[in-house]
Amino acid sequence: MARQRFLVPPFGGSNPPIPDISFGELMKKIFFYTISLIIIIFSIYYFFYNNNLIVTKINNNLSISLSNNKTISLLGIYIPNEKKNNAKIFLEKLLMNKKVFIKYDYTIPYPFYDKYIYLYTVQNDTSINELLIKNKYAICRSPFPFTKFYIFKNLEKKCHLSKKTKTKNKNIKLSNPQFYIANKSSKTIHKPDCKFAKKMKNSNKVIFKNLQDALKKGYKKCRICF
Ligand SMILES: [Zn+2]
Numbered sequence: 001m002a003r004q005r006f007l008v009p010p011f012g013g014s015n016p017p018i019p020d021i022s023f024g025e026l027m028k029k030i031f032f033y034t035i036s037l038i039i040i041i042f043s044i045y046y047f048f049y050n051n052n053l054i055v056t057k058i059n060n061n062l063s064i065s066l067s068n069n070k071t072i073s074l075l076g077i078y079i080p081n082e083k084k085n086n087a088k089i090f091l092e093k094l095l096m097n098k099k100v101f102i103k104y105d106y107t108i109p110y111p112f113y114d115k116y117i118y119l120y121t122v123q124n125d126t127s128i129n130e131l132l133i134k135n136k137y138a139i140c141r142s143p144f145p146f147t148k149f150y151i152f153k154n155l156e157k158k159c160h161l162s163k164k165t166k167t168k169n170k171n172i173k174l175s176n177p178q179f180y181i182a183n184k185s186s187k188t189i190h191k192p193d194c195k196f197a198k199k200m201k202n203s204n205k206v207i208f209k210n211l212q213d214a215l216k217k218g219y220k221k222c223r224i225c226f
Pocket of ligand 1 (some may be wrong): 074110189190191194195196197222224226
């Protein structure tokens with residue numbers, strides 16, 4: 001009696017139609033859904049595994065220990081010995097007990113992509129690797145090729161160049177010459193501290209107090225000192 005009760009459809013309607021599906025198709029569907037589910041679960045696990053990490057220690061060799069008990073190194077950067085102390089202090093201020101997330105570079109060989117990573121702060125999505133290059137603690141260098149090489153190299157060049165041009169401009173402002181030394185034979189004007197002015201034969205020297213006078217007489221500015 002009790003068993004029969006289960007077979008009676010609720011609300012007195014007819015039995016729901018049984019979908020017309022073959023065993024093979026059913027297995028295909030089950031297989032498809034199982035695989036999808038595994039992928040979704042794995043992605044969620046992977047996302048949390050790589051995105052909810054906390055920095056527990058900055059080591060002396062500047063590797064970074066994380067809350068998952070892994071110790072990682074930053075990919076694509078090299079910190080010279082003389083900058084290591086300052087870089088360590090910089091990293092400690094920035095990262096200690098802070099949430100971070102990591103990105104692997106699967107283009108580098110297997111045992112290494114687990115060790116050398118890109119590290120980001122969760123709070124404002126800053127790349128630590130790039131920050132170290134920007135702040136001149138590190139240069140772009142790696143024992144193996146990696147995806148972000150050109151980004152890091154350009155960043156290094158940019159920081160390096162901006163420093164050079166600044167000092168160049170300073171020098172020009174400092175040396176505001178009282179006179180110019182021109183060369184009779186090559187018809188070029190030099191500032192007195194230019195290396196070509198110093199090398200010039202005395203017989204070729206012409207002194208101008210005013211740059212405009214020299215230009216009017218057909219002399220051209222030296223490409224090195226102007
Ligand atoms: Zn010159």
